[in-house]
Amino acid sequence: MNNSILKINDGIYQIKYYFLGLAEVYMYLIIGDDKCLLIDTGYGATDVMQYVRSVTELPVTVVNTHGHMDHIGGNHDFDEVYLSKKDWKLAVKSSDKIWLKEKIQHVMEVRNMLPLLQKEGIKTELGKTIQSQSVKYRDLPVDGFFELGERKVFFFGTPGHTCGSICLYDEKTNTLFTGDTVCSKGVLLGFEESTSVEVYLDSLLKIRAFCHEKDIEIMYPSHHEAPCNIELIDKYIDLCEKIITGELTGEYRDTGTCCGSYVNNDDVSLIYKKEHEQ
Secondary structure, three states: OOOEEEEEEOOEEEEEEEEOOOEEEEEEEEEOOOOEEEEOOOOOOOOHHHHHOOOOOOOEEEEOOOOOHHHHOOHHHOOOEEOOHHHHHHHHHOOOHHHHHHHHHHHHHHOOOHHHHHOHHHHHHHHHHOOOOOOOEEOOOOOOEEEOOOOEEEEEEOOOOOOOOEEEEEOOOOEEEEEOOOOOOOEEEOOOOOOOHHHHHHHHHHHHHHHHHHOOOEEEEOOOOOOEEOHHHHHHHHHHHHHHHOOOOOEEEEOOOOEEEEEEEOOEEEEEOHHHOO
16 A cells, blocks of 8 residues: 545545555645644654645644544654643653554564564664654644634544544535544544543534534544545444443453454444443
8 A cells, every 4th residue: 555645625635654554544634825734643654744745835733633653653843733631641652762662562462463573664664653752732722723724624522532532624625534533444442541432422422413513424534444424423323322231242352552342333343441331
C-alpha cells in the first residue's frame, strides 16, 4: 500500500499513511481562505508536512482527535497543537521514547512480528517513530469551532476510546470526522484512558443525533474503511446496549495495542475493560 494524499471533497484532503506497511492511519486537511486545519499528525515517521505543502502554502492549525501515538506522532513539526485537556497526560506519555519502544515491542511480540524488526526499512521507520518529543498543547477553543476564513470546522467531545476524544464537522461540505470513536472494523475501549461502555454509548447517541440533525449520511474515521455509512453507528449502539444488559459477554483478548473483553456482533466489535461488564 502506498502513502498518499487524496482530495475527497471541496477543500478537504485525506492523507493516508501505512505504518510499517501494515497499519493504516488517516489524517485530514481542510483548507479555508486564510488558513487550513490539519486533523491529526500520524506517526513520528509520517512527515505529514510534506503532504500538506504539496497542496497548500497556507498557515496550518493542528488539532488532535485524541492523544494516542498514531495521531500525535508528527506534532513536533508544529509550534502548538490543539488537544482536549483531558488527553494531555496521555499525549505526553505517548511521546516518551522509552514508552514508545516498549509499546511497539509488545505489539510486535503479541502479533508474532518480531522478525520484521530486523529489516532495514522497518528499522529506519521505527527509528523515526521512537523519538521523544516536546509539544506545546492548547486546550480546544471555547467557542467550539476553528475559523479558517469563510469556513468553520466545529468539534464536540465524544469520550470512549479516550476520555478526551472528539469528532469534528466541516460545515461547508457537511462532512463528519470521527477519529477512533467510530471505525468499521472495531473500536478499542481497553486502554487505561478509555471510558466505560456506558459513557461510550452516550457519545454514540450524541453522534447519531447530530448526524440526523445535519442530515449526514457518511463519516470519515481515522482507520479502516473510509468513508463509512452512518448506519455503522446504530450497530455500535446495539452492541453497547447488549453488553450493558448482559445479553453479550466478552472474552479476554490482548491485541498488543490494548487488552480487555472482546465481543463481536453484526460485523462490529469492541474491546472493553473487564470492570465495565455488568
